[in-house]
Amino acid sequence: MINVAVIGFGYWGPRVARNFQTSSDMHLSAICDQRPEALRIASRDYPEVTMLSDPQEALTSPDIDAVAIVTPVWTHFDFAKLALQNGKHIWVEKPFTLTSSQATELIELAEQKNLTIMVDHTFLFTGAVKKIRELIDNQTLGNLYYYDSTRVNLGLFQHDVNVLWDLAPHDLSIMDFLIREEPEAIAATGQNHLNGLEDMAYMTIFYPHKLIAHFSVNWLSPVKVRTTLVGGEKKMLVWNDLEADEKIRVYDKGVQISGSAGVYDLLVGYRSGDMWAPKVDQTEALKAEVLCFADSIANGTKPINDGAAGYRVVRLLEAATRSLKNRGSLVQL
Amino acid sequence: MINVAVIGFGYWGPRVARNFQTSSDMHLSAICDQRPEALRIASRDYPEVTMLSDPQEALTSPDIDAVAIVTPVWTHFDFAKLALQNGKHIWVEKPFTLTSSQATELIELAEQKNLTIMVDHTFLFTGAVKKIRELIDNQTLGNLYYYDSTRVNLGLFQHDVNVLWDLAPHDLSIMDFLIREEPEAIAATGQNHLNGLEDMAYMTIFYPHKLIAHFSVNWLSPVKVRTTLVGGEKKMLVWNDLEADEKIRVYDKGVQISGSAGVYDLLVGYRSGDMWAPKVDQTEALKAEVLCFADSIANGTKPINDGAAGYRVVRLLEAATRSLKNRGSLVQL
Amino acid sequence: MINVAVIGFGYWGPRVARNFQTSSDMHLSAICDQRPEALRIASRDYPEVTMLSDPQEALTSPDIDAVAIVTPVWTHFDFAKLALQNGKHIWVEKPFTLTSSQATELIELAEQKNLTIMVDHTFLFTGAVKKIRELIDNQTLGNLYYYDSTRVNLGLFQHDVNVLWDLAPHDLSIMDFLIREEPEAIAATGQNHLNGLEDMAYMTIFYPHKLIAHFSVNWLSPVKVRTTLVGGEKKMLVWNDLEADEKIRVYDKGVQISGSAGVYDLLVGYRSGDMWAPKVDQTEALKAEVLCFADSIANGTKPINDGAAGYRVVRLLEAATRSLKNRGSLVQL
């Protein structure tokens, strides 16, 4: 049984805590938050769990084996470092850290101490993402042409991070999981309108072999959209995460250029066949992720969302931020 | 009665011809196409109209008052120049020309000769675009924050122009009509996958006062999307051109930041009220455009889609192309 | 403070209990269920509440002021009668009773004892239904032409009631609330396919003044639909309860016949204007309903979903059942 402490009991912390609580491999030992109001709610829901107001205590206590750091991103590095130094496995909310060098330092520290780092890229554990990965891996889509993601709605304005750091970690972590190639360069544009932080942004990522990825994130949209297109040589898919049932639609559509019969006559073949919506596993992602955390700790294996995955997402966010400041100038990775 | 010749009888030419034919102000005098097959179809549909295989004839004939140049873009400049030199009013398919300097030369020539140039930005004459312009002009939306346009589907591959020059002229001409400000700079990214011409592209246009516009065009999408979001300070709208009935939805949604109560406490007000889909005029756009052409010729007035409008779109396409070649590097306008 | 007991802790009971628990006017005193497993769950969630396995106890205890009977419909009458005889206000799950004479008996008993009956027609307390009632009452729709409701999906098969008694109480209670006229007659058809109970049914209800209502309920639909159309002389509306945001759309559409210019020439005027989606109150319906229960008890007022409302719904179900058995033969009300 792994004793775990959850640090930060705001919006996401209670969900993480609940999943630790109901896991048969983990024991929720402590909940920590500096706000008395948060602790009062926590103690009502978990009367038998220790309540702490000082994170230091949770991060250093000998009774704790692992900590889940579910706090604002600017606290991640210090909390994570202290936890690792004290021999604790860590679960860190995304984005992993504020800088890629912080991420590297944590990864190295964990390596030395043989500890597990898990970055909470929850979407990797959804049935939809697992299914898309399967369709890519088994060559159903064929060679990939593009990845095009939109995540917009009238979103909660943050006071410390812009829309890129708030929303794009979801999509970058998914892309990183699905596309097993090294991105080459990134270009980002965006705009702030209200409080100095960008509330909408666009990002293009260039991959080798003519693969291109694009992201649109926006806190100022009147409608909610959560749609990703993945275009392949053989098939193309649309993932609409707002659909209750058919989240993924695979289209037997494509274009093939078979040569040219002269300057003006391209021999283009268009293909349009059936559409197919595969059944998607409905298991709660967070539950599967907690199981994976317990397994990784028990067996010393690396989870799919390990520190390196967290590092790769932060590196893209860093580069995108630099490009954004220069209105889209290309940043090599 | 204005005698008009239509040059080019491929996909769009027949539609233009039909609208001239049914206009009470224009007389369809000649149809010209170099392909015998096209002329055979034309003469079946218009037995009383003169059929010509040589554009020169139509462009110089003294019996013709105006010509509609509905041919590939690389022919526009030569045909338009010859027509103007021979004293004819011109209707030119979009994009107006291959380069902005060509556009300037044609505009000057028309000025000297007191002739009308109309660039076929058909969308400006749709009920939807007219309604959006009205909502912007009467300050229903308030100050504009952003313009976000998506035009994607499994499109016909062109052999001479990329997706930007094929699809974006629609959206750039609409944006140019709706936003009466000078764009400052442009950044574009994209990728070709099949025949060396970009089949998908993204474009960001920066305006003064934090207004930003973004465009996604794609020939390789499994689904057809024709959606534009316009975000304003007071209201936001979604224009879905694929909807049969409610094409425009105006949302009484918004965000207001009224100050800050400390470092971490933004005072943000979110507003969410009624949605409203105004009735949109269903008159055929091309019909209204032909009427406007006849009026402009008769009264010597400038149409909303005059040479200058054509020039502005070409200038954006030129700049976008340059940015595209450099993977998104900013091009000042 | 009103002491309340919840009898039945299956699917809906826990939701009712939670709303009593968080109400400032009610005190959740006891939870009763004959299944030990249900009580175990209940005592985990409400450690301070008395757990009872015998309904008799809850229905007769002098410490209880009101009981919520959230049990299968065939138990309602006996439980409700005993509760009223023991001076308790009652909240009864829908449908109120198995027969209209049972309903009448309970209503009379409550009258004699000055007790409140509330039948759990939850939908009456939703923002959507309140808004539709407002649009009817303030004559926005004008005289009503029809009411057309569809409630279908792959539903849970019941072992004791058919689809009409399972799903239609929702829609009949809503219709009864919206249309303040006396229905005249009813015709119902349907079919069973699997276990002898109808799994799909259609029902037409005739009102005076040419108003007609129709209902489709189905446990065997591959897709989920929750849509109601209300057609009026002046406007028509569509209520799609599955929409997250714009649940109600009001259409400025209609037809007017202004006479006839001869045998074949009807002078018909079609009107098609704006569509409008009014903002709908998002307060949880059950919360508002509990508040109303407390108010009714405190002030001796009749709730909108009183025993008489419950009676009217049961009477329609009874009549529909009779018609259903005779393949649609009309039953006068």
Add this chain to the structure above:
Amino acid sequence: MINVAVIGFGYWGPRVARNFQTSSDMHLSAICDQRPEALRIASRDYPEVTMLSDPQEALTSPDIDAVAIVTPVWTHFDFAKLALQNGKHIWVEKPFTLTSSQATELIELAEQKNLTIMVDHTFLFTGAVKKIRELIDNQTLGNLYYYDSTRVNLGLFQHDVNVLWDLAPHDLSIMDFLIREEPEAIAATGQNHLNGLEDMAYMTIFYPHKLIAHFSVNWLSPVKVRTTLVGGEKKMLVWNDLEADEKIRVYDKGVQISGSAGVYDLLVGYRSGDMWAPKVDQTEALKAEVLCFADSIANGTKPINDGAAGYRVVRLLEAATRSLKNRGSLVQL
């Protein structure tokens, strides 16, 4: 080459004429309409075709081999009878006749004279209906449970037929084609609101083996719906005719009852798997229908939409009308 005359050049006649005109097996010889305005339009479009104002001429002329009767339903019988008596094959707009006895008389006459009757049930020639028939015939759906059709919108009011005779022939002809069983009985309800003719109607048709069909038709709906559900033991499908691309969606969903473990414990198995949208043939239905007419005449074969099919639809309409007058009372077939 079969010489054909089209009688009636209103809304549908021009479409039928165009398809005869472009057929390689038929020769459009004459167009007949009593309204001079209609004939003027026809002669502009078909300068080489004979224009007739008297139907008698077309129906009796020795130069005509076949006539298409595209006139109001109350004229069908007289025109069709005269045509058959004069040895002409007939194409008759739906519904075939006003009464089933008229239909019987025409069928017998055609039999005697070895002439082809084709009733214009156009939908039978659409890719969607052909695909659904295939899915039923090859047992993809399994035994059928139900057929549920909705065809509503703000429709054109007719002055001579109610909504049942206007809209339901589409759906009844489709159902008749898809379900190869004898319907047993019918119950219909409806209401008129404006001109004495029902503008909305509901209809239930009972088949053997617990198969049930239901139809909703409405001229007074603010939204347009063209949706049919077909529920089968093995799979269920939704046909949405307003979808541009995926018109048919096949759901691997179902319910199976495998016995009972006691009074309250039904052993119900719910199945929910992939959804699949088969590609549907996009050939214009009317074109395929004209081809079939020519084939039937040439080879003396019976088309799928022969007189008997027309008869079956009229018989259902007759029975539905009788039921409608008695507010849903069952009419045995």
